[in-house]
Amino acid sequence: MPARPAVPRSGPATIADVAAAAGVSKQTVSNVMNYPAKVREETRERVRRAVAELGFQPNRMARALRSSTAGMIACRIEPVSSHSLAHLHDRFLHALAEAGQAVGRHLMLFAVDDAEDEAATCVQLVRTGSVEGVVLYNLVPGDPRPPALREAGVPFVCFGRFSDDAEATGWVDVDNAAGVGAVVDHLAECGHRRIGFLGFPEGHRVGDDRAAGWVTAMDRHGLLAGSHRLDVRGEDTWVSGARTARGLLDRADPPTALVAASDTLAAGALQAVRDLGLALGEDVALVGYDDTPSAEVLDLSSVRQPLPEVGRRIVEALCPAGGTPVPVASLLAPELVVRGSSRRRT
Amino acid sequence: MPARPAVPRSGPATIADVAAAAGVSKQTVSNVMNYPAKVREETRERVRRAVAELGFQPNRMARALRSSTAGMIACRIEPVSSHSLAHLHDRFLHALAEAGQAVGRHLMLFAVDDAEDEAATCVQLVRTGSVEGVVLYNLVPGDPRPPALREAGVPFVCFGRFSDDAEATGWVDVDNAAGVGAVVDHLAECGHRRIGFLGFPEGHRVGDDRAAGWVTAMDRHGLLAGSHRLDVRGEDTWVSGARTARGLLDRADPPTALVAASDTLAAGALQAVRDLGLALGEDVALVGYDDTPSAEVLDLSSVRQPLPEVGRRIVEALCPAGGTPVPVASLLAPELVVRGSSRRRT
DNA sequence: CGCGCTCAGTTGATCGATAAAACGAAGCTG
DNA sequence: CAGCTTCGTTTTATCGATCAACTGAGCGCG
Numbered sequence: 072m073p074a075r076p077a078v079p080r081s082g083p084a085t086i087a088d089v090a091a092a093a094g095v096s097k098q099t100v101s102n103v104m105n106y107p108a109k110v111r112e113e114t115r116e117r118v119r120r121a122v123a124e125l126g127f128q129p130n131r132m133a134r135a136l137r138s139s140t141a142g143m144i145a146c147r148i149e150p151v152s153s154h155s156l157a158h159l160h161d162r163f164l165h166a167l168a169e170a171g172q173a174v175g176r177h178l179m180l181f182a183v184d185d186a187e188d189e190a191a192t193c194v195q196l197v198r199t200g201s202v203e204g205v206v207l208y209n210l211v212p213g214d215p216r217p218p219a220l221r222e223a224g225v226p227f228v229c230f231g232r233f234s235d236d237a238e239a240t241g242w243v244d245v246d247n248a249a250g251v252g253a254v255v256d257h258l259a260e261c262g263h264r265r266i267g268f269l270g271f272p273e274g275h276r277v278g279d280d281r282a283a284g285w286v287t288a289m290d291r292h293g294l295l296a297g298s299h300r301l302d303v304r305g306e307d308t309w310v311s312g313a314r315t316a317r318g319l320l321d322r323a324d325p326p327t328a329l330v331a332a333s334d335t336l337a338a339g340a341l342q343a344v345r346d347l348g349l350a351l352g353e354d355v356a357l358v359g360y361d362d363t364p365s366a367e368v369l370d371l372s373s374v375r376q377p378l379p380e381v382g383r384r385i386v387e388a389l390c391p392a393g394g395t396p397v398p399v400a401s402l403l404a405p406e407l408v409v410r411g412s413s414r415r416r417t
Numbered sequence: 418m419p420a421r422p423a424v425p426r427s428g429p430a431t432i433a434d435v436a437a438a439a440g441v442s443k444q445t446v447s448n449v450m451n452y453p454a455k456v457r458e459e460t461r462e463r464v465r466r467a468v469a470e471l472g473f474q475p476n477r478m479a480r481a482l483r484s485s486t487a488g489m490i491a492c493r494i495e496p497v498s499s500h501s502l503a504h505l506h507d508r509f510l511h512a513l514a515e516a517g518q519a520v521g522r523h524l525m526l527f528a529v530d531d532a533e534d535e536a537a538t539c540v541q542l543v544r545t546g547s548v549e550g551v552v553l554y555n556l557v558p559g560d561p562r563p564p565a566l567r568e569a570g571v572p573f574v575c576f577g578r579f580s581d582d583a584e585a586t587g588w589v590d591v592d593n594a595a596g597v598g599a600v601v602d603h604l605a606e607c608g609h610r611r612i613g614f615l616g617f618p619e620g621h622r623v624g625d626d627r628a629a630g631w632v633t634a635m636d637r638h639g640l641l642a643g644s645h646r647l648d649v650r651g652e653d654t655w656v657s658g659a660r661t662a663r664g665l666l667d668r669a670d671p672p673t674a675l676v677a678a679s680d681t682l683a684a685g686a687l688q689a690v691r692d693l694g695l696a697l698g699e700d701v702a703l704v705g706y707d708d709t710p711s712a713e714v715l716d717l718s719s720v721r722q723p724l725p726e727v728g729r730r731i732v733e734a735l736c737p738a739g740g741t742p743v744p745v746a747s748l749l750a751p752e753l754v755v756r757g758s759s760r761r762r763t
Numbered sequence: 764c765g766c767g768c769t770c771a772g773t774t775g776a777t778c779g780a781t782a783a784a785a786c787g788a789a790g791c792t793g
Numbered sequence: 794c795a796g797c798t799t800c801g802t803t804t805t806a807t808c809g810a811t812c813a814a815c816t817g818a819g820c821g822c823g
Contacts, residue, residue, distance in 0.1 A: 082485075083544045083545075083546070105540070128541060128544045128545045129545065129547045130482070130545060131487075131545040131546055132481040132482040132487065132546050132547075133476050133482050133546075134487075135478040136476070136478040136479050136482050136517050139428075139478075141477075141478065143525070148507065148510055148511045148514050150508070150511050151507075151508055151510070151511075151710060160507045161494065161497075161507045162496070162497055163492045164494055164507075164510070164526060165495070165496050165497075165528055168494050168526045168527060168528040169528040172527065172528060175529060177525050177526070177547070178494075178525065178526045179489070179512060179523050179524065179526075179694045180510060180514045180523070180524045180525075180526060181518065181523060181524075182511055182514040182515040182518060183523070189495075195474060198429045198474050199429075199475065199476060199477040200429070200475045200476045200477055200479075201477045201478075201523070202476050308711075308714045309684070309711060309714065309715070310714055310715065334657075338655070342688065347584070363699070364497055365654075365655065368654045368655065368656055369656070405589045
């Protein structure tokens with residue numbers, strides 16, 4: 072059966088080309104690729120050679136159509152944002168992409184002009200079979216997206232808790248309170264008693280959680296009573312960090328250590344420390360958050376979020392090994408990276 | 418012909434469902450969606466109602482299979498990098514995603530551990546029909562990817578020139594030399610004669626182009642002769658910027674203006690200026706590059722790269738309206754954003 | 764009347780892969 | 794030796810949409 076002409080057709084080889092070259096049926100080739108055990112050793116080898124010779128790779132769209140699984144998950148890419156995730160944005164996407172690939176999924180990005188449209192876009196992506204599920208992040212209190220997607224039956228997982236309901240599922244988060252708490256523990260262990268906190272403006276989950284972490288930990292160490300107004304809030308900018316830190320350090324009873332809610336704020340605080348002629352790590356300890364590249368450059372202790380693990384959990388929840396999505400609610404622990412800016416007091 | 422049962426099947430509606438509901442054939446539905454003119458007004462309306470009622474959206478995979486166009490382009494997402502694009506990374510991806518959507522394409526991200534594998538991954542993505550083409554960036558001199566992809570027949574476009582061959586195509590770039598040149602022009606017009614330059618380490622295209630821009634522009638204004646060693650190079654970090662700027666400002670004949678190859682360097686330089694008790698914009702003018710959010714916060718003049726336009730050109734080249742990819746070689750002009758850090762001298 | 768032409772829509776084939784069922788040849792059993 | 798399994802492979806049908814070819818009715822014109 073001279074099924075196919077000898078002339079190489081245009082475009083990549085298909086399963087039919089391989090079948091013809093190996094003298095077997097398409098199905099056998101498919102079996103070799105997916106269930107090798109089903110095929111006799113000898114035939115298998117013959118098919119494998121043909122596959123290698125033709126450089127065959129199964130067409131993803133055909134496979135997706137047949138199995139009705141796109142092998143993709145979607146995530147919105149936001150324009151430049153001043154949210155807390157700003158510095159982590161690309162690291163988060165990288166973690167997602169990597170975690171996805173580990174289980175054979177690719178990451179699709181989409182942009183929406185109007186945030187209102189995001190849910191609608193997600194629904195569309197799922198209904199057209201473009202993706203299996205979507206990832207949300209930068210959620211705000213009362214965010215409309217989770218209910219909208221749940222309503223539409225769109226599988227989704229959020230980076231960050233989006234509800235105060237303890238029963239709510241569909242999220243993976245890093246414990247912000249615990250992160251700041253670990254910093255306070257570390258500083259207290261280094262002998263610091265007066266530990267200040269530079270936070271984000273009130274009203275957003277992440278910032279409030281980090282601030283709450285300071286209060287809780289200070290209280291645990293019995294340091295809260297003597298630390299009146301050692302926690303200040305301000306925009307997440309270098310300038311704001313410098314100003315608020317200066318304010319604290321200029322007090323009659325200045326803190327000997329500062330915890331910042333971001334590396335940006337910490338970098339600003341670092342400036343304030345230098346302006347006052349104080350020695351970092353000696354006179355004043357300083358710890359940032361997010362462990363951005365600048366933290367390393369500045370020899371700044373910082374809190375590292377386990378983004379790779381976050382990515383894995385999200386992907387795992389969206390694309391579980393066996394079948395349908397599974398509700399997830401995991402709170403991961405961040406890790407404190409100690410550098411020169413916060414050493415034990417001598 | 419009771420083609421379909423009245424019970425709604427699981428999953429989204431298909432074209433067959435719509436056809437049955439409207440009492441026409443699948444093809445007619447398809448025509449209504451794609452070539453409405455082919456269908457009689459009345460029928461069209463009937464089909465449209467059925468579409469709306471069932472919330473039908475054509476399955477992307479089926480369409481992709483039939484038309485053998487994935488409707489996607491791929492781009493590698495790098496882990497945290499210290500490259501010059503670091504600050505622009507997510508803005509670039511956003512621009513790509515947005516430009517793609519404007520012409521019905523989505524952006525797929527992929528991660529590769531070993532940079533060597535990138536070309537192989539791209540080839541695989543195209544051969545499996547997953548994407549129509551790929552976007553490369555952060556290219557280094559003699560980068561192996563363009564030739565490898567060209568060899569494999571993979572459509573690609575680079576952000577950044579990758580070859581000194583003037584004939585080479587397949588890239589979109591922003592004119593770095595012109596950007597720095599514009600800054601020098603601006604500063605010269607403001608009355609500055611001694612204009613310093615803070616650059617990246619030698620050996621990379623972007624940094625070298627920006628440095629060359631300084632030389633050319635200074636020469637054009639006849640300012641090069643008196644500016645011996647006013648251009649210095651260093652790592653693209655805040656610390657390095659502060660140090661090198663300090664070095665220049667401490668000289669016996671210090672510059673009255675500084676051009677930095679990045680906002681990061683400029684932020685460091687800003688510190689050096691403050692340390693010396695000089696007034697920014699008065700005693701010393703300062704201009705950064707890339708117009709990152711911090712530039713705005715610091716009231717720092719900066720050079721803005723037209724990323725949206727870059728994205729459009731790249732997508733346009735990869736997915737031309739009519740048929741096959743078209744060679745592209747476009748050099749875009751960046752835009753100088755003047756802020757308080759560089760005003761006219763009084 | 765009959766031939767050609769347009770219009771509106773249908774039918775059948777196809778994209779590339781895979782699930783399910785059918786098939787033929789051994790091998791075993793009673 | 795009929796009847797039942799098992800194994801290895803081929804056939805057939807299917808995923809959902811689109812392309813190409815076809816049908817049938819209505820109209821105009823010589």
